[in-house]
Every structure is written in C-alpha cells, then in structure tokens.
Amino acid sequence: MAHAEIVTEPHQYGLGTYSARAGSIALLPVPVPIPFIREGLPKWKWPKYPRSYTTIEGAVETRLLKLIRDYQGVTFFSEGSPATITITKYERDPAARHACIQHYGDCCYVCGFSFGKAYGETAQGYIHVHHLREIASAKKEHKVDPIRDLRPVCPNCHAVIHRRKPPLSIKEVKALLREAHH
Numbered sequence: 001m002a003h004a005e006i007v008t009e010p011h012q013y014g015l016g017t018y019s020a021r022a023g024s025i026a027l028l029p030v031p032v033p034i035p036f037i038r039e040g041l042p043k044w045k046w047p048k049y050p051r052s053y054t055t056i057e058g059a060v061e062t063r064l065l066k067l068i069r070d071y072q073g074v075t076f077f078s079e080g081s082p083a084t085i086t087i088t089k090y091e092r093d094p095a096a097r098h099a100c101i102q103h104y105g106d107c108c109y110v111c112g113f114s115f116g117k118a119y120g121e122t123a124q125g126y127i128h129v130h131h132l133r134e135i136a137s138a139k140k141e142h143k144v145d146p147i148r149d150l151r152p153v154c155p156n157c158h159a160v161i162h163r164r165k166p167p168l169s170i171k172e173v174k175a176l177l178r179e180a181h182h
Contacts, residue, residue: 040067090135097129099146108154110161110173115154127152130161132170 041063106127107114116124130153131144144150151170153161160176161167168176 037064037067040064088136090138091141092129092135093144096144096146096150100129100150101125101127101152103147104152106152108157109151110153110157110170111177113154113156128155128158129153130158130170134167 041060043060106116106125108127109130115126130151132149132151153170157173160173161170
C-alpha cells in the first residue's frame with residue numbers, strides 16, 4: 001500500500017466524487033465516485049469527514065485496489081450539452097390515427113405486441129401509427145386514408161422500419177422476424 005501526504009483538500013467533481021493530489025501527482029487518473037466504492041465495500045467502516053487520513057488494510061485493501069483498477073478502465077462519455085436545431089414538422093391528424101386504431105386495433109400489425117396485454121391498464125391502447133408512404137416525402141399537405149395508408153406498429157417495429165432510407169416495408173420487417181425466430 002502506498003503512503004502519500006495529501007497536499008490538497010479532496011475536491012468534489014460531482015455528487016460524492018472526490019479526488020485529491022499528493023504534491024503534483026494525481027493519486028487517481030480518474031476520480032472514483034464514493035458510492036461506487038461504498039457499494040463494492042459495504043462492510044468497511046467509512047471514515048466521517050472532515051478527516052485527514054484513513055487506514056485501509058488486508059482484504060479491504062485488496063478489494064479496494066481491485067475496485068479502483070476496474071473503475072479506472074471504464075470509459076466515460078459526455079452527454080447533455082444543449083444544441084439548438086431547426087426542423088420541419090409534418091402535422092399528423094389525430095382523427096386519422098384514431099380511425100386507424102379503430103379499424104386495425106391497438107396490437108402491432110408487424111409482431112402482434114399489445115401494450116395492454118403486456119403492461120395492463122396503464123398502457124392499454126398505446127401504439128405508434130406508421131404511414132406506409134412517408135409523410136415527409138409528400139412535402140405538402142395531402143389526404144390520408146387511415147385504413148389504406150396507416151398501420152398500428154409497436155415502437156420497436158417502427159424503429160426497425162425506419163432503420164434505412166427508404167423505410168423497410170411491413171412485409172420486409174415481418175420477414176425479418178420470421179427469419180430471426182427460425
């Protein structure tokens with residue numbers, strides 16, 4: 001176990017994440033969140049702050065070193081920075097959606113999934129409605145026949161449909177499901 005004199009106060013990087021320096025040497029290349037270590041070492045009696053030192057010995061020392069080494073290998077990514085975008089939104093008619101669901105039901109037309117059956121009353125009736133002809137491809141207002149032009153699909157099948165440009169057809173996604181289950 002190494003010994004070093006801490007010459008800076010622990011610095012909080014985020015909720016419960018601390019780092020300190022010994023002279024100009026960082027003790028850890030990446031700050032390790034205290035909850036991560038506490039979860040990995042639930043039986044160690046953590047010192048209460050403020051405290052200038054703590055002793056870590058034996059099995060706790062071995063486990064702590066492994067936890068820190070494992071954590072240091074984790075790659076972190078930054079998310080959440082704001083970005084302003086401009087989009088063109090093509091309006092959908094809620095009455096067309098309703099008519100589609102009235103005709104076809106609220107089960108996925110591709111895989112048969114029902115939110116109501118899977119999650120109960122809270123999700124009863126929830127389903128996406130897919131335009132067989134991309135609404136954006138018209139680039140202007142146009143008439144929609146909810147029975148001919150729309151189909152109820154679950155979010156997963158809807159995402160698969162739109163995995164390529166032009167979108168996969170419902171027939172193609174049904175075939176993918178069949179192939180995947182054989």
